[in-house]
Amino acid sequence: MELFFIDGRPDGMLTAEVFNWTGHVLRTPRTQIAKALARVEAGYTGVYVLLGEAEDGPLAYIGEGEDMRERLKSHVVNKDWWNEAILITTSANNLHKAHVKYLESRLVELAKQVGHTPLENGNQPTRSSLSEAATANMEAFLDTLNMVLPAIRVDLFLSKARPKAVTPQAGHLQRAPVFSFILPKYGVQATAQIDDGELVVQKGSLARGSWVGSAKFQSYSKQYDQLQQQGILVRQGDHLVFTEDYAFSSPSAAAAVVAGRSANGRISWTLPDGRTFADWEAASIGEAAT
Known part of the structure; x- marks a missing residue:
């Protein structure tokens, strides 16, 4: 299990700080999902990414939940193709439902634009309505997240095309x-x-x-x-x-x-x-x- 944690130092885990960002990212193989879901952060409100292989090649799924632990439990039962999960929240659990709906929609949008890995997601998730300030905060959160994810070898949102x-x-x-x-x-x-x-x-x-x-x-x-x-x-x-x-x-x-x-x-x-x-x-x- 790999952890990229901001504003904290859990024992035995990778720690780092990125411009005082308060995001929390946990990457875990499916084989250690029980250990990952036992962590308190797994019960926070956040977005998550499932990565794996289908018959036609790589596949991913992006979701959100007010309790990510419960959503991941259901995916263990109902989705057999994935082998890694990335859980994304904040160290203080200060994201709410509208925040993560917005992040989910934007991450699906970015993944489709990049086209690196097909998504199991059906329709484009509806983007929640946020205030201008909250929208700016979520976009800043995404900007930093897009620096953090490649550091733990998640390139789903990393475009190789050079504008x-x-x-x-x-x-x-x-x-x-x-x-x-x-x-x-x-x-x-x-x-x-x-x-x-x-x-x-x-x-x-x-x-x-x-x-x-x-x-x-x-x-x-x-x-x-x-x-x-x-x-x-x-x-x-x-x-x-x-x-x-x-x-x-x-x-x-x-x-x-x-x-x-x-x-x-x-x-x-x-x-x-x-x-x-x-x-x-x-x-x-x-x-x-x-």
């Missing part, structure tokens, strides 16, 4: 080297740059028109399919084209999607002078060490 505000006109990207991946036989040509530790394949890059790789690289093939479903990759003749900049967690993930099969991104991505990504990385480390 125009952070594409190459930004100073740090203007200075970043441009890597290329070219497969002349298949007309594939893509360019990418490093941004915040991720490899961002640039808008207009061409990828192979179909997945031809081995089924054992299922995570890459799923990402290839998901990017088409999200409209990040769209068909253009015999190829797929990136409609916007998109950040990959590794050079190999980016190379696999571009090539339509597994590929070693450390040698596939090259600079204009012929150096591979691995060469560039080694040189960068050498410079940093001097």
Whole structure:
């Protein structure tokens, strides 16, 4: 069980403080759900996320409750696909029903916009009516939550698409080297740059028109399919084209999607002078060490 707790230090758990935020986030595997629900915070008013796998791949569910413990108990009985739960509330239990209805609606909205993981939620939950001040507070709560969740490896709400505000006109990207991946036989040509530790394949890059790789690289093939479903990759003749900049967690993930099969991104991505990504990385480390 993992806990990211603000304004408190429960024994044996991960603790942190983020700008004096009073939110409380508990992440637990289903196998330890009884231990998690025994915690006092599980009975607070809050929102929760269920993560797991269905027959077609990853699946998530977002809900809310005035007593999250009771809602989770029902999901243990009635939903068998999930294997992790994230409970979100505040350390002082000062969220009320209208707050969590608003948060639930916004989280579903954000998850659908990102399109990272399909939701079991049916319709878009109704957003509760809050005062202007309360709405601003909930949006600030969400802003901080979106910094906290990736820290505990929950990327349901983390968009990999890079909007125009952070594409190459930004100073740090203007200075970043441009890597290329070219497969002349298949007309594939893509360019990418490093941004915040991720490899961002640039808008207009061409990828192979179909997945031809081995089924054992299922995570890459799923990402290839998901990017088409999200409209990040769209068909253009015999190829797929990136409609916007998109950040990959590794050079190999980016190379696999571009090539339509597994590929070693450390040698596939090259600079204009012929150096591979691995060469560039080694040189960068050498410079940093001097």
